Structures are given as C-alpha cells and as structure tokens.
Amino acid sequence: MISSPRKVAIVGGGLAGLAAGVRLLELRPDTQVTLYTLGHHLGGKATSYQDDAGFAIDHGFHSISTNYRRFLDLLSRAGIDRSRTLVSDRGTYYYDDRTRKVAQSGEATDARSREEIGQMGAFFLKNLATIYGDDNIEQYDDICWTAWAVERGLAESATRTRSFRFSQDALFNWPHEVSAYITLKSIRLLGGSAKYYLVDGTYGEDIIDPIVNRFRKLGGTVEMFHKLVHVLHDGRRVTELRFAQPDFIFHNHGRSKWERSVRTFPDRVKTVGGFDQVILAVPVDCLRELNPGDTAFWRGFPGVKNLQTVATLSFQVWTEQNVLANRSACINGLDEPLPMVVDYKHLKKRYRDDDRIGSALEWVGQETTFEKLSDDELKSKAYESLLCIPDAKDPRKSGLVRECLNRNTANHERYLLTDPGTLRFRPHSRTHLANLFLAGDWIRNAVDVPTMEGAVCSGYTAVEALLKEE
Ligand SMILES: Cc1cc2nc3c(=O)[nH]c(=O)nc-3n(C[C@H](O)[C@H](O)[C@H](O)COP(=O)(O)OP(=O)(O)OC[C@H]3O[C@@H](n4cnc5c(N)ncnc54)[C@H](O)[C@@H]3O)c2cc1C
Numbered sequence: 001m002i003s004s005p006r007k008v009a010i011v012g013g014g015l016a017g018l019a020a021g022v023r024l025l026e027l028r029p030d031t032q033v034t035l036y037t038l039g040h041h042l043g044g045k046a047t048s049y050q051d052d053a054g055f056a057i058d059h060g061f062h063s064i065s066t067n068y069r070r071f072l073d074l075l076s077r078a079g080i081d082r083s084r085t086l087v088s089d090r091g092t093y094y095y096d097d098r099t100r101k102v103a104q105s106g107e108a109t110d111a112r113s114r115e116e117i118g119q120m121g122a123f124f125l126k127n128l129a130t131i132y133g134d135d136n137i138e139q140y141d142d143i144c145w146t147a148w149a150v151e152r153g154l155a156e157s158a159t160r161t162r163s164f165r166f167s168q169d170a171l172f173n174w175p176h177e178v179s180a181y182i183t184l185k186s187i188r189l190l191g192g193s194a195k196y197y198l199v200d201g202t203y204g205e206d207i208i209d210p211i212v213n214r215f216r217k218l219g220g221t222v223e224m225f226h227k228l229v230h231v232l233h234d235g236r237r238v239t240e241l242r243f244a245q246p247d248f249i250f251h252n253h254g255r256s257k258w259e260r261s262v263r264t265f266p267d268r269v270k271t272v273g274g275f276d277q278v279i280l281a282v283p284v285d286c287l288r289e290l291n292p293g294d295t296a297f298w299r300g301f302p303g304v305k306n307l308q309t310v311a312t313l314s315f316q317v318w319t320e321q322n323v324l325a326n327r328s329a330c331i332n333g334l335d336e337p338l339p340m341v342v343d344y345k346h347l348k349k350r351y352r353d354d355d356r357i358g359s360a361l362e363w364v365g366q367e368t369t370f371e372k373l374s375d376d377e378l379k380s381k382a383y384e385s386l387l388c389i390p391d392a393k394d395p396r397k398s399g400l401v402r403e404c405l406n407r408n409t410a411n412h413e414r415y416l417l418t419d420p421g422t423l424r425f426r427p428h429s430r431t432h433l434a435n436l437f438l439a440g441d442w443i444r445n446a447v448d449v450p451t452m453e454g455a456v457c458s459g460y461t462a463v464e465a466l467l468k469e470e
Pocket residue numbers: 011012013014015016017036037038039041042043044045046059060061062063064226227228229281282283286312313314364365408412413415439440441442450451452453454455
C-alpha cells in the first residue's frame with residue numbers, strides 16, 4: 001500500500017535516473033522524490049566538467065540524432081534553447097584505408113568503393129520493409145549483423161568496408177559482432193533521414209545542469225556522494241537502501257580515475273527507509289556489485305551475470321596550430337582503438353572565437369585487445385591514426401596545448417556490449433520485488449540501443465511501471 005504523498009528513491013544520476021525523476025514529478029507533482037548518486041557529477045556517461053585551466057573534459061564524444069524524440073523533448077522541457085545549444089555535426093566522413101582517402105558517407109573514393117556503395121544501396125532497398133517495417137525483429141538478436149546482411153544479399157566484400165564496420169564501431173562492439181536486432185534498431189534510431197547534432201558548449205553545463213534544475217524546481221532532492229551498496233528487502237518488497245560514502249581521495253575531482261569498483265569508507269554507512277518505491281538507474285556492473293550472496297535478490301535477475309561490458313576511451317587534444325584543415329566534421333574508420341575523431345575548431349563557438357586554439361580534437365573508442373598498452377602508447381596510436389588522413393599535421397609538432405586521455409574502466413563507466421543473443425539477459429523495468437524498478441540504457445525499453453535516447457526512454461518506462469503499482 002503506497003502512502004500519501006508517494007515517496008520515491010531514485011538511485012543513479014545519469015540520464016535514465018534524471019529523466020525518471022523529471023517525468024515522475026511532471027506526472028505526479030505531489031510525489032517526494034530523492035535522487036541518490038555516487039559522485040559529484042550528475043549526468044553519468046553523458047557529462048563533462050571543466051578542469052582547473054578551463055578546458056572542457058568530456059566523458060566521451062556524444063552526438064544527438066534528430067530522431068531522439070524523447071531526449072530532445074526533455075531538453076525543451078528543461079528550458080534548453082536548441083537553436084543556441086545544438087550545432088549540426090556537418091555530416092559523417094569515413095577514412096577509406098584502401099584508397100587512403102576521406103569521403104563523405106555515400107561518396108565513392110574509387111571505382112571499387114562506388115560498386116560497394118551501390119551494393120549497400122541495393123541491399124537496403126531490398127530489405128527496406130524489414131528494416132523500417134513491422135516485422136518482429138527481436139528474432140534477429142541471435143544472429144550477428146554481418147551474417148544477417150550477407151544472408152539477405154549483401155556481398156561479403158561490402159561488409160569489409162569501413163562504412164559497414166562503423167555499425168560495430170559506433171556501438172563499441174568490436175572486435176565482437178553486434179546483434180542484427182540491435183543494428184536494425186540503431187538504423188531506425190540513427191539512420192534514414194536523421195541528422196546529427198553536437199552540443200555547442202559542454203554536456204555538463206548546457207545539457208545536464210538545466211535538466212537537474214528542472215528536477216529541483218519540480219520539487220526533487222539530490223543527494224550526492226551516496227554509493228548504494230545493499231538493497232534490503234523481505235523477499236517481496238524493498239524495505240531500505242544502504243549507502244556508503246565514496247572515498248574521494250581516489251577520485252580527486254576528476255583528476256584521477258576511480259578504480260574498477262568505487263571504494264567507500266567502511267564506517268560511513270547509512271540506511272535509508274520510509275520510501276514506497278525505488279528506481280535503480282545504475283549501470284549493469286554496479287548492479288552486479290550489490291547484495292553479494294543474497295540468492296533471494298539475485299533469483300530475480302538470472303541473466304544479468306551473462307552481460308558483458310567494455311571500457312570506452314576518450315582522448316582530447318588542444319593545439320595552437322590547426323591540424324585538420326577544412327575537416328570540421330566527424331571522421332570515422334580510423335584504426336582502432338580510437339577509430340573516430342572530430343576537430344571542434346570550426347564547430348563550437350568557444351574554439352571558433354579563440355585564436356589561441358588551432359584545433360580542439362576528440363577521439364573516441366574502446367580498449368578491447370589494447371588493455372595492456374600504456375597511456376603513452378594509446379596516445380601514439382591515436383596520433384598515428386590521425387596522420388593517415390590526407391593533409392593532417394602531427395599534433396605533437398603543432399604546439400600541443402593540452403592532452404587528456406580517459407580510460408573509462410570503472411564499473412560505473414563501462415558500456416554494455418550488444419553481442420548477438422544478449423537481449424534475453426537484459427532485464428525489464430519491473431522486477432520480482434514489487435516496489436523495485438530498473439532503468440538505464442541496458443534495461444529493455446522501446447529504444448533498446450544503449451544511447452542517451454535509450455536511457456531517457458528507460459527512465460520513462462520505469463515511471464510508467466511504478467505508477468501502475470498502487
Ligand atoms: C564514450 C561514450 C560515447 C558515447 N556516445 C554516445 C553518442 O554519441 N550518442 C548517444 O546517444 N549515446 C552515446 N553514449 C551512450 C550514452 O552515454 C549512455 O547510453 C547514457 O548516457 C547512459 O545513461 P544511464 O543513465 O543509463 O547510465 P549512466 O550515465 O552510466 O548513469 C548511471 C549513474 O549511476 C551512478 N551510480 C552507479 N553506481 C551507483 C551506486 N552504487 N550508487 C549510486 N549511484 C550509482 C553513476 O555515478 C551514474 O551517475 C556514449 C557512451 C560513452 C561511454
């Protein structure tokens with residue numbers, strides 16, 4: 001029986017938790033909502049902070065599709081003026097390692113690539129009804145995207161092109177394969193006539209802060225530095241939540257990284273109760289840390305142990321001279337582990353108007369099979385991959401201003417791998433504990449692709465389920 005007014009605890013201050021909090025208070029303004037989160041940055045993976053010297057450090061490059069209906073609507077409700085905050089990404093470019101040329105998506109670099117682009121076009125046309133239609137595409141989760149495409153008529157040579165491989169790169173799945181279901185869902189979300197935006201500013205200040213302000217204005221409360229360590233329950237309902245205080249010596253305000261599991265002070269623990277319902281919006285590896293040995297808790301999440309995650313990489317470099325003349329758009333298809341790079345110089349106001357910055361580069365990737373490389377070795381790999389681009393100059397010889405490499409290895413930073421056959425292991429929002437609901441980009445939802453739109457959608461799905469429980 002839910003008390004009046006309803007009291008809800010949300011754990012996890014990423015987009016899923018924030019979207020759930022805003023949505024819940026919009027639908028039921030009399031609810032008392034408290035959002036608990038681990039560190040001192042809200043926004044989770046979709047955030048950034050300013051370092052002491054004023055550089056905007058990203059958790060990782062993020063772009064927004066015009067098809068992010070729920071996410072864009074949330075921005076509007078948070079009072080964000082899209083015409084000022086978002087900027088077009090000016091198209092996607094690929095580096096073709098065979099011809100050593102950079103071309104826009106759909107543009108040929110030689111006769112062979114023209115033929116491959118033609119084959120891709122014919123393949124998409126032939127399968128249009130499945131890609132965009134009403135077929136039950138969940139049945140394709142067991143098969144990898146490459147096999148699915150070849151089975152449906154795509155020439156094997158076309159699957160080796162960098163633009164085809166981008167479907168794996170962008171989901172961080174390489175060297176694994178992406179499930180055909182997830183790729184089809186991501187084509188629906190990211191493909192077709194969708195255009196892309198970047199944030200003309202920073203995620204932390206321009207996107208997350210206004211969403212947090214909206215949550216607070218609606219009456220929500222935020223509690224930082226609360227690491228959930230145990231969910232207390234009676235087998236049917238959650239009764240209390242146990243939090244420990246993270247030991248921020250190991251974090252140092254973003255200047256150093258947390259370890260795989262965030263350490264806590266053993267004597268600074270508090271147990272919170274008195275709420276009716278709980279939304280857990282934490283990444284899969286953080287959920288896995290909870291309630292060790294508690295079979296009554298874990299029987300509800302039998303598949304979660306099978307899910308795999310990956311440590312993403314982000315590398316930002318500022319130089320005095322311009323190193324990527326006239327290439328102010330994302331370039332994909334570079335060598336792993338950092339296959340995508342963008343120069344923000346002409347894209348973002350803050351760099352366009354700053355004569356001291358010639359290029360503001362950001363690479364993104366993930367570290368599978370490169371885990372043993374040192375930071376310096378990873379940086380060299382990034383520079384080498386950049387130098388494949390025709391006319392690119394070496395940032396190390398172009399007045400290096402600042403370098404920032406982030407290896408997102410900790411549990412709360414890792415990203416879900418969407419290998420074939422994993423859909424059945426991803427839990428739904430409802431759980432075996434009647435007042436516990438899950439949200440997060442890895443929880444099943446109508447979007448199902450681990451993106452900002454997926455995270456927001458999962459938050460809304462959790463709220464819908466929660467409001468059905470009276
Ligand atoms: C490098 C990179 C690039 C990306 N690029 C894009 C892109 O271009 N476009 C796109 O749409 N998406 C992109 N994504 C995906 C997108 O960032 C995520 O899907 C989305 O931000 C996930 O939101 P979330 O709320 O589900 O999880 P998170 O953002 O992971 O939030 C989880 C929150 O829970 C907190 N937490 C964890 N454990 C605990 C605990 N025990 N107690 C309390 N709090 C806890 C964390 O601190 C965090 O605040 C990218 C991701 C990465 C890593």
